[in-house]
Amino acid sequence: MKPATPFTRPPTDTLRVAIAAFPFLVAVAVAVVVGVHHKTADRLPDPLATHFGADGTADGFTSARGFVTGVVLVLLALGAGGAVLARVRRLAPAAPWVLATGWFLAATLAVPTCLTLLANAGAGQAHAARMPLWQVLVAIAAGLLAGAVGLWLGGPRPRPEPTGPQGAPRLALAAGERAGWTRTTGSPLLAAVGLVTCCAGLYLAFVAGPFAGVALCAAGALTGVLASVRVTVDRRGLALAPALLPYAFRRIPLDRVTEATCRNIDPFAEFGGWGYRVRAHGSGLVLRSGEGIALRLRGGREFVVTVDDAATAAALLNTLLDRARPDRGD
Amino acid sequence: MLFRVDPRSTVPLGDQIAAAVRGAIADGSVRAGERLPAGRELAASLGVNVHTVLRGYQRLKEEGLIELRRGRGAVVTGVASPARARLGEAADRLIAEARRLGLSDDEIVGVVRQGLAPR
Numbered sequence: 144m145k146p147a148t149p150f151t152r153p154p155t156d157t158l159r160v161a162i163a164a165f166p167f168l169v170a171v172a173v174a175v176v177v178g179v180h181h182k183t184a185d186r187l188p189d190p191l192a193t194h195f196g197a198d199g200t201a202d203g204f205t206s207a208r209g210f211v212t213g214v215v216l217v218l219l220a221l222g223a224g225g226a227v228l229a230r231v232r233r234l235a236p237a238a239p240w241v242l243a244t245g246w247f248l249a250a251t252l253a254v255p256t257c258l259t260l261l262a263n264a265g266a267g268q269a270h271a272a273r274m275p276l277w278q279v280l281v282a283i284a285a286g287l288l289a290g291a292v293g294l295w296l297g298g299p300r301p302r303p304e305p306t307g308p309q310g311a312p313r314l315a316l317a318a319g320e321r322a323g324w325t326r327t328t329g330s331p332l333l334a335a336v337g338l339v340t341c342c343a344g345l346y347l348a349f350v351a352g353p354f355a356g357v358a359l360c361a362a363g364a365l366t367g368v369l370a371s372v373r374v375t376v377d378r379r380g381l382a383l384a385p386a387l388l389p390y391a392f393r394r395i396p397l398d399r400v401t402e403a404t405c406r407n408i409d410p411f412a413e414f415g416g417w418g419y420r421v422r423a424h425g426s427g428l429v430l431r432s433g434e435g436i437a438l439r440l441r442g443g444r445e446f447v448v449t450v451d452d453a454a455t456a457a458a459l460l461n462t463l464l465d466r467a468r469p470d471r472g473d
Numbered sequence: 474m475l476f477r478v479d480p481r482s483t484v485p486l487g488d489q490i491a492a493a494v495r496g497a498i499a500d501g502s503v504r505a506g507e508r509l510p511a512g513r514e515l516a517a518s519l520g521v522n523v524h525t526v527l528r529g530y531q532r533l534k535e536e537g538l539i540e541l542r543r544g545r546g547a548v549v550t551g552v553a554s555p556a557r558a559r560l561g562e563a564a565d566r567l568i569a570e571a572r573r574l575g576l577s578d579d580e581i582v583g584v585v586r587q588g589l590a591p592r
Contacts, residue, residue, distance in 0.1 A: 320479040323518035325510045373510065377518040389511045452502060455475055 163229035167222025170253030192272035239297025246293030251286035329371035337367030403460035490529030498558035509547040
């Protein structure tokens with residue numbers, strides 16, 4: 144999918160904030176207009192039916208003023224949050240998605256609010272108000288449509304230019320000389336997240352029963368394991384293993400690699416976040432932004448690992464590749 | 474860090490591994506507190522015997538550059554500094570020079586002891 148974009152370049156900061164806030168302001172305006180219009184026409188019961196069961200009958204009621212005020216406050220809070228996020232520099236590569244999420248939220252809040260008000264106004268009596276299931280689908284569809292508009296307005300996604308040392312370096316290795324490169328890479332933040340998750344899991348195990356607690360503990364342990372990883376490059380290829388356990392969880396055999404380079408990696412722009420990421424164009428372990436090894440694999444995909452001294456690792460891999468394929472001739 | 478060993482060299486493989494670690498500490502690419510790969514892992518990586526790697530690690534331990542602890546593996550000590558690592562390299566050069574002159578091990582130790590005597 145390659146959507147047409149209204150801007151050849153991503154929008155400026157101010158414009159982005161305006162785009163982020165716009166749907167929430169529209170949603171507030173629509174909710175207030177619809178509410179006030181029907182209230183003054185004396186068609187709204189009080190309290191309103193504000194929650195509906197799966198069969199469409201009303202099963203929850205709120206005062207009309209409270210309902211509209213609550214919705215408006217939530218919309219304003221979300222709008223302010225969206226505007227702030229749209230300004231955050233670090234999130235700039237993901238800005239179209241921040242905008243899309245805002246537009247989606249605004250629509251999925253405003254549409255059900257209006258539908259609820261209209262259902263109450265149409266029925267005259269709160270208990271008689273109905274909201275069939277298809278109206279929920281309408282709200283979701285409206286949300287997706289608004290989200291698509293937000294994404295479109297967000298402009299083209301900036302493609303990170305591969306910077307830093309380019310080309311395929313080599314290492315001067317004598318014939319018969321053996322070499323291996325190893326280094327640990329880690330994220331203190333991820334370690335902290337893992338620890339907190341484990342603690343939360345233990346707490347949950349006591350409070351809410353063992354199952355939920357154990358699941359959370361396992362998630363925390365997995366995060367902790369990924370927080371410090373030993374990267375090894377040798378005659379067998381590239382291997383990733385937890386720094387504390389000598390068992391590789393990911394191996395890229397040498398014969399799957401066509402070329403290794405060292406380049407700067409931007410986790411947010413290229414992989415949408417940190418951790419072990421899998422994307423259409425490639426996968427890899429990205430625990431920070433900056434220097435990393437980039438392997439071009441057979442089939443065209445890329446495998447990256449963010450690690451210091453990546454240039455040496457890439458050079459060693461290329462040298463080992465030359466050695467494994469003496470007939471390559473380039 | 475990069476480990477390089479050349480099986481055709483006259484220098485024992487264990488000493489070559491020790492030299493690689495020493496070099497990495499000397500040029501600052503490996504710092505105090507850093508953990509070296511487990512002996513078994515490094516042996517598999519380089520295609521050498523585990524005991525060869527452990528011999529190299531043992532030598533680094535005797536130089537005070539690393540600590541060997543059961544379960545924790547090899548960790549670069551707090552006193553390991555680039556200067557300290559270069560001392561080990563200087564010793565290696567001394568030994569190589571002395572051997573080239575045909576000195577026996579006892580004679581080499583004798584030379585060092587001689588240098589220490591006045592103090």
